[in-house]
Amino acid sequence: MAILAVAVTGVVGGILATERGASAATGCSVDYAVTSQWAGGFVASVSVTNLGSAVTGWTVAWSFGAGQEVVSAWNAAVSQSGAQVTASDLGYNGDLGDSASASFGFQGAWTGTNPAPAGFTLNGVACADGAATPSATITTLAPSVSTSPAPAECPAAGHITYTLSRATNPTAAQTAAYDLITTAMDQAVGVYNCHTNITKALYVSYDPSVATADGNQNGSIRFGATSTMQQITAMHEIGHTVGVGASTAWSSLVVDGVWTGANATGRLRAITGDQSAILHADAIHFWPYGLNYTSEVSSSADLVAHCAIVVALRQDMGM
Secondary structure (H helix, E strand, O other): OOOOOOOOEEEOOEOOOOOOOOOOOOEEEEEEEEEEEOEEEEEEEEEEEOOOEEEEEEEEEOOOOOEEEEEEOOOOEEEOOOOOOEEOOOOOEEEEEOEEEEEEEEEOOOOOOOOOOOEEEEEOEEOOEEEEOOEEEEEEEOOOOOOOOOOOOOOOOOOOEEEEOOOOOHHHHHHHHHHHHHHHHHHHHHHHHHHHOEEEEEEEEEEEOOEEEEEOOOOOOEHHHHHOOHHHHHHHHHHOOOOOOOOOOOOOHEEOOOOHHHHHHHHHHHHOOOOOOOOEEOOEEOOOOOHHHHHHHOOHHHHHHHHHHHHHHHHOOOO
């Protein structure tokens, strides 16, 4: 599998990462979670918390122990040399005050085993055992039908990134929501970046006034109900941000509840093997494979099909 090695001054997810003078950290904690894993691939999220003086610019480093490779990343500029991996801020998310955190994610490849990495550092300072510098917390979540993108090798290289808005002093409910949303978005972005070449910067928030969840073509995604903080919903809303039901060209291609664009219709028929299959649509949704309900997903192949049809819909709309 080819490695997408991005230098600190390169472009990741369409965001230019500029070199800045990173100040030294005096302590840190790191949460590393494998949020989705399948044969040969995985998606991981990393959250680093600064436990010392404020820093202006951060670099998190670690070492893989079993030959794992970074394929793509979001919300950080990631590079790899052998087993050593470094992830640096993208400028907009580089300032970390005392007890402040930054999160990013990546998709990786593995063979044999996928043990948690070791030797986490923040700006060169080890995140080790001790009151000021606790060791990294490793969480491995069991894969499920709804969270496992396939195949192991990515046929595309999308550049979708997201930034999650967080309260300065979050309540317990807000913290719980942020954790759920981060997992959902990491999984959703991982599949989209593996199976589309779409570039989009997303701005995600937790808003209890939102009955369920919504997405806007301006890149905004809002989660309200806890039940929506899952990968399927996140992928559905990403679809809206990239034009599904939101582009000005959408309505002209829907006639009597049927999508008339040749690309998406052809893609559906190729996926199903049914040359008479019809792609249904209304003012803002499409089906099948629109991920409008969790019941639409019976395997990871349905998530891949969703991405394929979204790409074809965009082609029909001239995007």
